[in-house]
Amino acid sequence: MTFNQLAAKCAPTVHMSTLQALARTESHFNPYAIGVVDGAVAQPETLKDAIATAKALHKxxxxxxxxxxxxxxxxxxxFGLTYETVFDPCRNLQTGxxxxxxxxxxxxxxDPQVAxxxxxxxxxxxxxxxxxxQDFKGQPSYVKRIQLAAALNSDHQKLKIPAIQTDMPVLAPAKATVKSRSAQKKRERSESDKVVANKVEDKRETASWDAFSDW
Structure with missing residues (x-):
């Protein structure tokens, strides 16, 4: 089963090319990827190691x-996940x-593209x-990085959340801040119920997403 087939099966409300670009940017298709805020960790290569690493980081x-x-x-x-279940590709994509x-x-x-x-x-x-x-000078913004990743995708099937258009100008930063209760967040927040999205800076060769051999 390809990534697009997995996305269509597990997360049908999001266009598969958008999910593919997101997964490429976030994890390089590594189902065991772990990104630490303001830190780094050796990337696990098995489910057992991924669970153990997550529990150690939690502790x-x-x-x-x-x-x-x-x-x-x-x-x-x-979202009803645990360290034992979050690495399942289907459940992870579904939650994302x-x-x-x-x-x-x-x-x-x-405008669906602006949204x-x-x-x-x-x-x-x-x-x-x-x-x-920009997180770092000379590097593209996160949204632009997703666009660049999406340039490798070609599926234009229309769903609730559309395929990202690579030729649309990236919006200028907005002045107002609107928080989402379930949104991912890269930076630390003071409240424990707020969330953080992490970038994975692993420089190794891209791992196969289908590490569980379930697909």
Whole structure:
């Protein structure tokens, strides 16, 4: 089963090419990927190691995100996940699609592409602004990175959340901050019920997403 087939089966409300671009950006298709806020960790290569690493990071009080769609640890209980189940590709993508869908619904734009760009910012940072700014000088914003990743996709099937258009200009940062209760967030927040989306900076060769051999 290809990634697009997995996405269509497990997260049918989000266009598969949008999910593919998101997963490529977040985890490089590694189902065991773990991104630590303001830190790094050796990337697990087995489910057993991934679970053990997640539990060790939890015990150490770290803030981190997990799996194909990089679900933040603060979102696990909200979506009925545990460290044992979050690495399942289908459940991980399903949860990522729910979070992105919540952001999309709350984006407040009649233009689906504008709403999608805002939703991606919300998925990344918990607001509709940060994803349009550069984390590091000389590097593209998160939303632009998703666009660049999406340029490799070609499926144009229309669903509730559309395929991202690579030729649409990226929006300028908004002044107002709108928070999403279920959004991913890259940076630390003071309240434990707020969420953090993490980037995975692993430089190894891209791992196959189908590490469970379930698909």
């Amino acid at each position: 150490a009080g770290k803030n981190f995100s997990l799996g194909l769609a990089q679900i933040n640890k603060h979102n696990l209980s909200r 699609a729910q979070i992105l869908g919540d952001c999309f619904d709350r984006a407040g734009s009649a 999608l760009q805002k939703a991606l910012s919300c998925y990344y940072s918990g607001n509709f602004r940060t994803g349009f700014t």
